[in-house]
Structure formats: structure tokens, C-alpha cells
Amino acid sequence: MTTASPSYRAHFDFTISFANGGGMTGEGFRLDLPGPDIDSDAIGALLVRHLGLALVSAVELQRLRIVEEAHRGSRGVEGSAPSPRVIDLSHTIEAGLVTYPGLPAPTITPHLTREDSRSKYAQGTEFAMDIIRMIGNTGTYLDSPFHRYEDGGDLASLELSSLVGLTAEVFHLHDAWSAERRGIEAVTLADRELRGAAVLLDTGWSEHLGTPEYGRGAPFLTEEGARFLADAGVALVGIDSLNIDDTESGGERPAHSILLAAGIHVVEHLTRLSEVPARGARFTAAPPAVRGFGTFPVRAFATVGDAH
Known part of the structure; x- marks a missing residue:
């Protein structure tokens, strides 16, 4: 590797x-x-x-x-060409995984065990068929407009071109927020041309997944930040945190409301964003085309160098 x-x-x-x-x-x-x-x-x-x-x-x-130290995206500095690679940005889904506190964890049960399958197939041939039961908000997942709006586009309506091979603009923000200032503001994102890009917010919060700390004090995108990105014409916004919104400020969800109303995809619970350069990567996060469904896990990944 x-x-x-x-x-x-x-x-x-x-x-x-x-x-x-x-x-x-x-x-x-x-x-x-x-x-x-x-x-x-x-x-x-x-x-x-x-x-x-x-x-x-x-x-x-x-x-x-x-x-x-990892680059943060200073203008005029491209750095050396990175080695070709693919970086997996998704959490692994397994039975019992708690992604968002209060939502049900996935369960995995057999429909056909390998042992039972032996009587159905030729000698030496066996299969396993399993059933997974989970809420769409499991692991690393994408929100479509239907998640927020009844008349919004569902997962089946999304154009693959808006999900695959997007120019990635990664904001490495580990030192740009604190427990006292958790919101990511518009001014923090204002130094780049972002039209058509996947804007990925690397806060470092993903390291807490699976612990009680993950659900408390998480960084988020402010309403002004969401409006700035919508006005900038981005294609997708992703974050490695509990939610794109502040879940501790009541029931309002301004970032979801603004971004999804503009047809901008939202990907939450990313991981390993610190390994992706500030510029020069491509981002992919495609869910299955499920009609009448608003959110579903994705295998999100970044391609760097010649890997794409």
C-alpha cells in the first residue's frame, strides 16, 4: 500500500x-x-x-x-503530487452499531444458513443469505431532499453524475472550532471557488463514534455557513460529525433545510477525512436507488492522484 x-x-x-x-x-x-x-x-x-x-x-x-503538518488548503500551494490511492471514508456497519443516539441499531439475521443451503444445491455448493434490518440513518449515509421535504427528490431520483467523482474541497478544521465555538461559520469556508464541488468538513469528531462523547458537543455547520455554501453552488456537503446541524439547539435544522431545499446532497458521519488533501481529490458517495426513501448508507470514498 x-x-x-x-x-x-x-x-x-x-x-x-x-x-x-x-x-x-x-x-x-x-x-x-x-x-x-x-x-x-x-x-x-x-x-x-x-x-x-x-x-x-x-x-x-x-x-x-x-x-x-497536513495542508489546510492555502491558495497558490499545490504541493507534491500524492501517491495514487483510494481512501475509504465510511464507517463499517455491523449488528449493534449505534450511529445516532436514540435511533435503532442494525440487526443481522440469517434467511438461509450455509448448512441449510447444502440440501438445495449440488454437492460442495453452499450459500449464505442474510437479512439486515436497519434505519436509513445508519453508518455513513446520504440525505436526499425527500428526507426533509415531502415533495423533494428521493434516492431513486438522484443523478449519478451528482454523486460520483466530484471535485473534493476538504476543509481541515481540527483547530478551527472548540467546545465554546462549535459552529463552522461561512467566513471559514470563504477562501475557495466551490461551485460544483463536494465540500467535506474534517472536524476530527469521527474518532468518538461508538462512545457517549459522540452524541454531545459535536461540531456543526451554522445556518450562515449553509446559506453561503448554497449560494456558492456546491453539489454536496459532508461532515465527519454527529449531524450537519446543531442537535442541541432545539428542533430547528437550518443546515438540512437550506441545503436540501437547494438540491445539495448531505453526507453525515464520514471518517478519515484528515487523510484526504485539501484539494485535488475526487469524492464519491452513491446510495442505492430506493423509491420513496430519503436517506441510506453509502460507501463514501476519495480517490487521490491517478487512482481515479
Whole structure:
């Protein structure tokens, strides 16, 4: 199995002066780098490009250090080409799995055991046929508009082209939210062109699946964040958290309401998003075409490099 090349970021304070007067400063800034062997002048140029500044006369960096750290999607930095691979972003479904606290866990029972099948087939031939009983909101699943709206499109109505091989824009947000500020705001997502993309929110929360902590204090997308993504024309929004909405604020579900009304697919309970680069991957999450059904598990995955 191939592994991705290491990524590097610069941590620094900065002072920028403009040729037509004025300036700006920043503290504790972090910037993706194309590699570890880069000098301060080149980092200054990358900073100017990332911020989209014009008429800069001087850039001074202070307290500069370069660390091995996953890229977060700085503009103007593509990095080295990743090794070809497919990254599974789905939780494994098994009997007893609790995905969302309060919803029933799946049960798996035999319809035809291997032992019983031996009397039905030729000697040496046997099969197992099993029955799985589960709610659609199990494991990693996709919400269609019908999940929220009676007249919305169901799973059978979804175009495969809107579910397969989407350009993935991954926001690595482990350090962008906290217990006191759980909501992911529009401004956090505003530095990229997102039209037609699968926007994937990597919060790190998936590590709590199967524990009591998973159902409490989870990060979510704010109403303003959902409206921003809808206005940006994204194709899909995914998150590795309990819910795209804040389930602790009452019964309102603004993110679901806004996104699904706009025909934007929602995928919840993703995992391993930290392994997907901020840009350059493709995302697939296709459920079965079930008529009159609004949500169902998917095998979500990202293809990176030449794997797609």
C-alpha cells in the first residue's frame, strides 16, 4: 500500500507594508508549503499570493518555523503530487452499531444458513443469505431532499453524475472550532471557488463514534455557513460529525433545510477525512436507488492522484 508524501506548513508572525502606504500584521499565521526546503523570501511571496494582496513593498516574517503538518488548503500551494490511492471514508456497519443516539441499531439475521443451503444445491455448493434490518440513518449515509421535504427528490431520483467523482474541497478544521465555538461559520469556508464541488468538513469528531462523547458537543455547520455554501453552488456537503446541524439547539435544522431545499446532497458521519488533501481529490458517495426513501448508507470514498 502506498502512502502520501509528508506535507509541510510554516508558522510565523508577519508585517506587510504596501507601496501606496499602510500595512498589516498577523500573529500565529500558518501557511501550506510545497516542501521543507524553502527560504523566508519564498514564504513571504506565498503569503502575498495566499492573501491576494497587491502593491506590496515589503514582507517581514518573525518567529518562523517549518513543521511537518497536513495542508489546510492555502491558495497558490499545490504541493507534491500524492501517491495514487483510494481512501475509504465510511464507517463499517455491523449488528449493534449505534450511529445516532436514540435511533435503532442494525440487526443481522440469517434467511438461509450455509448448512441449510447444502440440501438445495449440488454437492460442495453452499450459500449464505442474510437479512439486515436497519434505519436509513445508519453508518455513513446520504440525505436526499425527500428526507426533509415531502415533495423533494428521493434516492431513486438522484443523478449519478451528482454523486460520483466530484471535485473534493476538504476543509481541515481540527483547530478551527472548540467546545465554546462549535459552529463552522461561512467566513471559514470563504477562501475557495466551490461551485460544483463536494465540500467535506474534517472536524476530527469521527474518532468518538461508538462512545457517549459522540452524541454531545459535536461540531456543526451554522445556518450562515449553509446559506453561503448554497449560494456558492456546491453539489454536496459532508461532515465527519454527529449531524450537519446543531442537535442541541432545539428542533430547528437550518443546515438540512437550506441545503436540501437547494438540491445539495448531505453526507453525515464520514471518517478519515484528515487523510484526504485539501484539494485535488475526487469524492464519491452513491446510495442505492430506493423509491420513496430519503436517506441510506453509502460507501463514501476519495480517490487521490491517478487512482481515479
